[in-house]
Amino acid sequence: xxxxxxxxxxxxxxxxxxxxxxxxxxxxxxxxxxxxxxxxxxxxxxxxxxxxxxxxxxxxxxxxxxxxxxxxxxxxxxxxxxxxxxxxxxxxxxxxxxxxxxxxxxxxxxxxxxxxxxxxxxxxxxxxxxxxxxxxxxxxxxxxxxxxxxxxxxxxxxxxxxxxxxxxxxxxxxxxxxxxxxxxxxxxxxxxxxxxxxxxxxxxxxxxxxxxxxxxxxxxxxxxxxxxxxxxxxxxxxxxxxxxxxxxxxxxxxxxxxxxxxxxxxxxxxxxxxxxxxxxxxxxxxxxxxxxxxxxxxxxxxxxxxxxxxxxxxxxxxxxxxxxxxxxxxxxxxxxxxxxxxxxxxxxxxxxxxxxxxxxxxxxxxxxxxxxxxxxxxxxx
Numbered sequence: 001x002x003x004x005x006x007x008x009x010x011x012x013x014x015x016x017x018x019x020x021x022x023x024x025x026x027x028x029x030x031x032x033x034x035x036x037x038x039x040x041x042x043x044x045x046x047x048x049x050x051x052x053x054x055x056x057x058x059x060x061x062x063x064x065x066x067x068x069x070x071x072x073x074x075x076x077x078x079x080x081x082x083x084x085x086x087x088x089x090x091x092x093x094x095x096x097x098x099x100x101x102x103x104x105x106x107x108x109x110x111x112x113x114x115x116x117x118x119x120x121x122x123x124x125x126x127x128x129x130x131x132x133x134x135x136x137x138x139x140x141x142x143x144x145x146x147x148x149x150x151x152x153x154x155x156x157x158x159x160x161x162x163x164x165x166x167x168x169x170x171x172x173x174x175x176x177x178x179x180x181x182x183x184x185x186x187x188x189x190x191x192x193x194x195x196x197x198x199x200x201x202x203x204x205x206x207x208x209x210x211x212x213x214x215x216x217x218x219x220x221x222x223x224x225x226x227x228x229x230x231x232x233x234x235x236x237x238x239x240x241x242x243x244x245x246x247x248x249x250x251x252x253x254x255x256x257x258x259x260x261x262x263x264x265x266x267x268x269x270x271x272x273x274x275x276x277x278x279x280x281x282x283x284x285x286x287x288x289x290x291x292x293x294x295x296x297x298x299x300x301x302x303x304x305x306x307x308x309x310x311x312x313x314x315x316x317x318x319x320x321x322x323x324x325x326x327x328x329x330x331x332x333x334x335x336x337x338x339x340x341x342x343x344x345x346x347x348x349x350x351x352x353x354x355x356x357x358x359x360x361x362x363x364x365x366x367x368x369x370x371x372x373x374x375x376x377x378x379x380x381x
Contacts, residue, residue, distance in 0.1 A: 032062045047093050049100035053080050056107035069113035076110050079103035239290070246282045258283065270316035272324055280321065284328035295335040297321040
């Protein structure tokens with residue numbers, strides 16, 4: 001802070017030498033942001049005392065008087081406001097100067113009070129820090145002492161535990177040796193008993209396995225037989241249904257017999273008639289959808305002619321049917337042909353109308369192969 005003498009200054013001017021060593025600590029220390037350190041512009045119409053009051057209040061605020069000496073600082077601000085009010089009302093220089101000087105003194109008192117309290121707070125904080133350090137040092141010493149005592153106790157406990165452990169191991173070793181001897185005897189006994197039990201268990205398991213396998217095989221055989229029987233009956237019913245749409249079909253102990261009741265051949269001939277070829281072709285189509293069937297073609301003749309002639313004729317007629325079916329695509333291995341029998345007067349008598357159509361026919365018997373496991377006769381015609 002620097003004072004200067006104005007031209008209108010009244011009184012005696014005297015220079016003094018001030019030594020900063022004589023001032024108290026912090027007298028010239030102002031912690032103020034640089035942006036706030038602005039010079040106060042002077043106005044000749046404003047008394048110097050008012051400028052001093054403004055500056056004193058500002059310095060007190062920078063020193064923290066508004067916080068640490070709030071009551072005194074508020075009084076200084078109030079006096080400054082009063083001086084500013086006097087200036088606005090042009091109350092004269094005397095009341096402005098008087099109130100301004102009082103504001104300066106009050107602001108300075110607030111500043112000093114704030115500095116004193118701040119110093120007291122600093123000293124208190126230093127004392128508290130010293131006390132805290134002393135307490136921490138004492139606590140650290142106590143912890144070190146307690147830790148040393150605890151370590152000593154742990155060492156004593158460890159030594160005691162070691163002694164007890166040595167004694168325990170000695171007893172355990174003796175007990176272990178005795179237990180091993182006893183366990184060896186019991187193990188040998190248990191081994192013998194276990195071997196006997198395992199032998200009995202293996203025997204029982206083998207017997208149970210044989211019985212289970214036999215039962216399973218029997219069940220499987222029964223199920224296969226039942227399945228085969230169901231399939232046989234289903235196939236038999238299906239074939240009867242399909243073949244009945246073409247020719248009369250009946251079931252017998254030999255198999256399914258398809259009876260071609262119409263006359264297939266002319267008298268003393270073995271050539272198939274067109275109607276016979278048509279029906280045999282349709283039957284061949286059904287047979288081809290069941291590749292597991294076995295067919296037998298049986299030829300029959302009437303009672304005219306000798307037995308030797310009729311035997312040869314029936315065989316030729318059966319072969320004619322077989323050859324026709326083979327030409328229709330039926331494998332030759334599926335078809336066998338054999339002669340039937342001729343009709344004598346004792347077996348069947350005809351009236352004059354019946355004699356017009358003597359039994360010139362072929363019966364075909366159909367069986368299923370091993371895949372269907374059916375022993376059923378097939379169609380005859």
